[in-house]
Amino acid sequence: MAVADHIMPAATQTQGDRAPLARRLFWALSVLLAGISLFSLTYGASDTSLLAALGDWVQGRELSLRDRVVLFDIRMPRLVMGVLVGAGLAVSGAVLQGLFRNPLADPALIGVSSGASLGAICAIVLGGYLPARMADFLGYYTVPAAAFIGAWAATMVLYRVSTRRGRTSVATMLLAGIALGAMTNAMAGMLIFIADDAQLRDLTFWSLGSLGGATWSKVFAAGPMIVLLLLAAPLLSTGLNGLALGEAAAGHLGIPVQRVKNLSILGVAALTGAAVAISGGIGFVGIVVPHLLRLVIGPDHRFLLPNAALLGASLLLLADVISRTMVAPAELPIGIITAVIGAPFFLWILLRRRGILDM
Amino acid sequence: MLIAKDIGVRLGDNQVLRDLTFTARPGELTAIVGPNGSGKTTLLRALTGDVEFDGAISLSRHDIRTTPPWKLAATRGVLPQSTPMAFPFTVLEVVRLGLIAGIGADRAALPHRALAAVDLAGFEGRFYQELSGGEQQRVQLARVLCQIWEPVVAGEPRWLFLDEPVASLDIGHQLTVMQLAHDYAKAGGGVVAVMHDLNLTAMFADSVALIHNGALVRQDTPAKVFNDHDLSVAYGCALRVNETPVFDSTFLLPHTASTGPGPAHRP
Numbered sequence: 001m002a003v004a005d006h007i008m009p010a011a012t013q014t015q016g017d018r019a020p021l022a023r024r025l026f027w028a029l030s031v032l033l034a035g036i037s038l039f040s041l042t043y044g045a046s047d048t049s050l051l052a053a054l055g056d057w058v059q060g061r062e063l064s065l066r067d068r069v070v071l072f073d074i075r076m077p078r079l080v081m082g083v084l085v086g087a088g089l090a091v092s093g094a095v096l097q098g099l100f101r102n103p104l105a106d107p108a109l110i111g112v113s114s115g116a117s118l119g120a121i122c123a124i125v126l127g128g129y130l131p132a133r134m135a136d137f138l139g140y141y142t143v144p145a146a147a148f149i150g151a152w153a154a155t156m157v158l159y160r161v162s163t164r165r166g167r168t169s170v171a172t173m174l175l176a177g178i179a180l181g182a183m184t185n186a187m188a189g190m191l192i193f194i195a196d197d198a199q200l201r202d203l204t205f206w207s208l209g210s211l212g213g214a215t216w217s218k219v220f221a222a223g224p225m226i227v228l229l230l231l232a233a234p235l236l237s238t239g240l241n242g243l244a245l246g247e248a249a250a251g252h253l254g255i256p257v258q259r260v261k262n263l264s265i266l267g268v269a270a271l272t273g274a275a276v277a278i279s280g281g282i283g284f285v286g287i288v289v290p291h292l293l294r295l296v297i298g299p300d301h302r303f304l305l306p307n308a309a310l311l312g313a314s315l316l317l318l319a320d321v322i323s324r325t326m327v328a329p330a331e332l333p334i335g336i337i338t339a340v341i342g343a344p345f346f347l348w349i350l351l352r353r354r355g356i357l358d359m
Numbered sequence: 360m361l362i363a364k365d366i367g368v369r370l371g372d373n374q375v376l377r378d379l380t381f382t383a384r385p386g387e388l389t390a391i392v393g394p395n396g397s398g399k400t401t402l403l404r405a406l407t408g409d410v411e412f413d414g415a416i417s418l419s420r421h422d423i424r425t426t427p428p429w430k431l432a433a434t435r436g437v438l439p440q441s442t443p444m445a446f447p448f449t450v451l452e453v454v455r456l457g458l459i460a461g462i463g464a465d466r467a468a469l470p471h472r473a474l475a476a477v478d479l480a481g482f483e484g485r486f487y488q489e490l491s492g493g494e495q496q497r498v499q500l501a502r503v504l505c506q507i508w509e510p511v512v513a514g515e516p517r518w519l520f521l522d523e524p525v526a527s528l529d530i531g532h533q534l535t536v537m538q539l540a541h542d543y544a545k546a547g548g549g550v551v552a553v554m555h556d557l558n559l560t561a562m563f564a565d566s567v568a569l570i571h572n573g574a575l576v577r578q579d580t581p582a583k584v585f586n587d588h589d590l591s592v593a594y595g596c597a598l599r600v601n602e603t604p605v606f607d608s609t610f611l612l613p614h615t616a617s618t619g620p621g622p623a624h625r626p
Contacts (some may be wrong), residue, residue, distance in 0.1 A: 015484030016451030101445040242459055244444055248409050253506065254432025254460040299446030 018296075022303030025296065029310035033083070036317045040079050043321060044328075046070050078214035081278060082320050083313040084226045085211065086285060088275040090312020091233050092268045093286020094293075094304050096155075098240035099264040100162075100173060103291055103349065107272040108283035110173055111180030112154050116269075116276035118184040119150025124202050125191045140221040148273030154180055155265045209280035209335030211320050222274040229271045230309055236264055237301035244299065282335050284342020285312055291349060360384055360419065361406065361518065361549060367413035368401050368573075375401045376412070376573045383566070385516030385549040388541055390560045390581075392553075393570035394594050399553045400440070400522055402570065406551060407437045407520050419515055432460035435518035436503035440526065441496065444487055450474070450498050451483040457505030469508055473501035478535050492527045500524065500536065510548030519543055521552040525559060537563045561585055561609045569593055585609045 041050040048070040053063055063071075089107065096105040096112070107113045123146035130142070157180065162173035192203055239260030242250035251257050275282075289312045290304060297303050319338055324331040361383040368376040376398045383389035391399045405412040408423045408431070416423045419434065436457070444453070454470040474480055477497040482490075487498060500521075507517040519540065525533040533556070541563045544550045554560045560567060561581045568578040571593040577584050590598040590611070599615040602608070 016449035017483070018449070018452070103446065238459055241456060244446055244448070245442055245456060246439070248407075249437070249439060249442060251409075251428055252407065252432060252435075252437040252460075253456065254429035256428060294446060298452060299448055300452060 018298040019303065022297035022307065025307055026310065029307055029314065033310050033314045036314050037079055040317050040321050041071065041075050044075060044324060077216045077219050078211055079317065080219050081214040082211050082317045084223055085275045085279045085282065086313040086316025087230055087309035088226045088271045089282060089285040090289035090308040091230060091305055092271040094290040094308045095233060095236060095240065095264050096268050096286065097290055098243060098301055099261060101244060104287065105173065106284065106287035107268065108281055108286065110158055110177030112151050112268065112272050113276050113281040114181045114184040115154025116147040116151035116273045117281050118187055119146040119273065120277050121188050121191050121203055122146055125195045125199050140217060144222050144225065144274050144277040147277035148270050151273040152266065152269035155269050159265060208333035209282035210333040211279055212331060218278045222278045225270060225274045229267055233267060233305050234302065236260060236267065237305055240301040280335065282338055284338045284346065285316055288342050288345050289315060361551065363406060363414065363416045365414040366405055366416065368405050368410055374573065376405065379575050381568055381575065381578060383549055383551050386544055386547055387565035388544045388550040388552065388563055389566045390552050390554045390564035391568050391570060392557060392560055397570045398573040399570055403520060403522050403551065403553050418518065432506065434515065435520060436506040437520040438500055438503045438522060438524055440522045441492065442499050448487045449483065450479065450485050450487055453487050453498050454501045454505055457502040460506050469505050473504040473508065476504060476539060477501045478532060493529065493532065496527050497532065510543050510546040516547055516549050518549040521550065523553050523555055526555055533559060557585065558610050582609055
């Protein structure tokens with residue numbers, strides 16, 4: 001030990017400092033996301049290729065109507081939606097885990113997504129009963145707004161139930177999530193009973209979670225909210241870092257604990273609500289992405305949140321490519337792909353760190 | 360100056376502290392001692408604003424109830440009894456959390472100096488969860504030191520609140536940490552520590568508050584507070600205080616204690 005200290009004093013200085021690595025990873029993931037985006041535009045059930053289309057455009061040839069529709073009205077909105085939803089779910093997972101001080105908190109697992117789904121379902125089925133003026137005012141935003149309210153209510157209930165005197169019991173949190181999920185399923189079931197045929201089709205889509213049916217209007221309904229929240233999320237990082245020490249210790253570091261908690265809950269509800277409103281309950285992105293990143297760059301939220309946005313977007317796009325090419329021309333709901341990958345991953349975390357449940 | 364006047368704390372149906380008055384001066388190490396359940400930690404939590412209390416507490420003339428958290432964080436650090444952490448932080452990352460509130464000059468080097476001060480130089484890259492309880496406690500102390508490294512800033516003392524800082528440490532590191540707290544006080548800062556070990560308290564404290572059943576028995580120098588009568592009443596067993604011939608400090612041995620009624624001890 002003494003010898004090592006003597007030879008490498010410089011190495012000791014940087015040991016345990018993962019900030020430079022996290023900064024490099026940010027650029028690497030940006031490149032990865034750009035690459036996957038291009039791939040996603042090029043590869044699909046139809047043989048339309050972005051590169052070929054670009055080539056045509058450079059040579060001044062007119063793009064065929066079919067290619068234009070495939071590229072700009074089918075693949076492009078789907079790409080943008082995948083990026084928004086993937087980034088949104090991964091970041092809400094990371095914030096939720098920071099808030100609950102536990103790596104097992106995932107919007108889909110603990111019922112936040114169920115709450116959002118219930119809100120969205122209510123808006124679809126009961127939207128016709130809204131006063132006309134209000135329906136006009138909300139327009140495209142009716143479903144996202146209802147999903148936000150549902151997600152917010154679910155998060156508040158969860159936090160109230162599972163947190164006593166500043167300590168969150170994970171077992172309680174997961175069990176409360178099960179109860180919330182069951183309750184929202186039951187209420188959704190009742191609503192489905194009174195839904196008409198068109199509404200029914202919309203509803204089945206929620207239970208599976210899918211990027212299919214992506215349109216520019218959906219992107220514009222939820223996109224601004226998601227982008228705004230993704231840009232604002234890093235403002236919470238110092239507060240969430242402090243919360244890792246516990247609420248009292250965070251307060252002693254000068255962190256306005258109550259405000260950080262309230263903003264986190266609102267932010268997670270809005271992000272999850274917006275993402276669920278356009279894509280349904282896609283699970284496990286929020287748990288897999290932050291966990292993988294923490295293994296590499298550590299839990300510092302200043303780096304975790306931006307990297308989670310990039311990796312979440314990349315992985316969801318990749319899952320989407322798989323979902324629409326594996327059984328082409330049909331497509332698998334993307335929720336199935338993320339669950340097939342995510343569920344064993346969740347079990348793996350449990351196996352490695354059983355102690356987590358006792359915290 | 361830390362002044363707590365007529366402090367009362369209720370937790371649920373229990374009146375844990377009653378009309379307790381306590382003071383601590385900068386430049387001194389003030390210890391809070393008493394048997395289990397006497398209200399030591401509750402008093403510290405009232406002093407740091409973690410529990411609701413009746414009465415008034417002021418730190419350097421600021422009412423702690425109305426001073427915003429960031430302002431308090433700039434002048435005082437608090438070390439809890441233990442700090443479990445959910446995520447895999449490295450030791451360096453934990454210590455750097457202290458910089459969130461800190462206004463220290465040399466932010467890059469400070470965590471390393473703080474770790475060296477608690478005898479953990481070279482532990483920067485280790486994972487917090489993989490350390491022993493005593494090592495974790497010293498990492499947290501380094502974090503708190505990072506927050507308030509300079510004992511005096513702009514003529515105002517800064518404060519260190521320690522909840523049983525040496526409870527999980529070996530005897531060598533108990534002395535390291537007590538010496539560190541003592542030096543912080545001697546450099547002009549204020550230190551308030553909940554202590555279990557009466558001998559270490561006698562060695563290092565300038566002032567001791569003895570608490571029994573949520574009330575103050577007496578606050579004075581260790582030599583005055585540690586007398587056979589007060590200690591025996593508070594701790595419920597006959598204790599005999601001795602004096603070391605060399606170091607001029609009181610000490611007591613468990614060997615000389617005997618409980619009154621109850622299970623018989625060896626004569």
